[in-house]
Amino acid sequence: MTSKENGTSESFISGAKINLWVAPTDTSSLVQTPESFFFMLGEREQEKYRKLQLDNDKRSYLASRVLLRTALSKTVRDQIPPELWLFEDGTHGKPAIAKTQLTSLPVPAPCFSLSHARHLVVVAICPNLLGSFDSAIGVDVEPFNISTSRFSIDAALTKSEKKTLESLSIRARAAETVKLWTAKEAYAKMIGQGVSLDFTTFEIALDPTHLVRSANHAVDPDNVFFCSRMLHFRHTTYFLTLAMYRPPGPDPVIVEHILDDPYVRDHSRTDAMEGDEHGRMATTYT
Numbered sequence: 001m002t003s004k005e006n007g008t009s010e011s012f013i014s015g016a017k018i019n020l021w022v023a024p025t026d027t028s029s030l031v032q033t034p035e036s037f038f039f040m041l042g043e044r045e046q047e048k049y050r051k052l053q054l055d056n057d058k059r060s061y062l063a064s065r066v067l068l069r070t071a072l073s074k075t076v077r078d079q080i081p082p083e084l085w086l087f088e089d090g091t092h093g094k095p096a097i098a099k100t101q102l103t104s105l106p107v108p109a110p111c112f113s114l115s116h117a118r119h120l121v122v123v124a125i126c127p128n129l130l131g132s133f134d135s136a137i138g139v140d141v142e143p144f145n146i147s148t149s150r151f152s153i154d155a156a157l158t159k160s161e162k163k164t165l166e167s168l169s170i171r172a173r174a175a176e177t178v179k180l181w182t183a184k185e186a187y188a189k190m191i192g193q194g195v196s197l198d199f200t201t202f203e204i205a206l207d208p209t210h211l212v213r214s215a216n217h218a219v220d221p222d223n224v225f226f227c228s229r230m231l232h233f234r235h236t237t238y239f240l241t242l243a244m245y246r247p248p249g250p251d252p253v254i255v256e257h258i259l260d261d262p263y264v265r266d267h268s269r270t271d272a273m274e275g276d277e278h279g280r281m282a283t284t285y286t
Contacts, residue, residue: 025063050244111136138189144237182241
């Protein structure tokens with residue numbers, strides 16, 4: 001399914017639709033004047049920023065919070081400024097819009113998920129169409145040349161998942177390992193548990209990516225949608241996977257907003273993506 005969007009200031013995503021925002025973490029404004037963005041952050045966010053020791057971690061965290069707040073404001077047509085969003089942590093630490101603010105939103109409550117990799121931050125936003133739990137979206141992004149040993153990924157796989165990877169050629173195994181890892185991360189974020197979840201309690205099959213066994217009895221595997229794709233950004237290749245909990249029906253439309261420097265001005269490229277015959281995503285530039 002292909003969708004055409006006009007710019008990035010559209011109204012809230014209706015139906016099964018996901019807005020995906022992608023931006024760098026190493027822009028000159030973030031590197032040279034990070035304090036100029038503090039007005040957007042709440043007290044807890046500023047405190048967490050100051051506790052981070054490494055400059056790269058500081059920039060990545062600041063970029064993710066600024067991009068999230070900016071994207072949420074675009075979602076509601078700027079009726080709520082970025083600095084006025086209120087957040088609270090769920091049971092397992094996943095941030096969500098504060099319940100005290102939900103009643104004042106001009107649109108149905110959106111769900112969101114964050115991920116960042118080397119020099120890149122991603123925010124995914126979608127409507128909570130089923131309303132059965134606080135989270136409905138998860139996203140994970142990793143550099144494509146990732147070392148699987150970095151994650152001790154074997155310990156996170158079921159016997160069937162290991163068998164699938166072992167049956168592949170060395171070249172194919174590298175790509176499918178990253179695809180499987182990002183899918184498992186995205187699913188864990190989708191149900192609001194993240195890395196606190198035992199990744200062997202659920203199972204994902206590839207080609208096409210789909211949930212075989214859920215770690216949450218409230219989650220019907222048939223209602224979980226996955227989208228995996230390669231993302232080329234600033235001479236680096238990343239692998240990105242989305243997981244969304246939604247009603248049965250057509251696959252969601254995904255609108256991607258590529259922002260070269262969202263922290264200075266909005267000059268994004270909007271891409272509409274559609275599924276191909278292999279269950280992956282093809283990108284059509286609009």
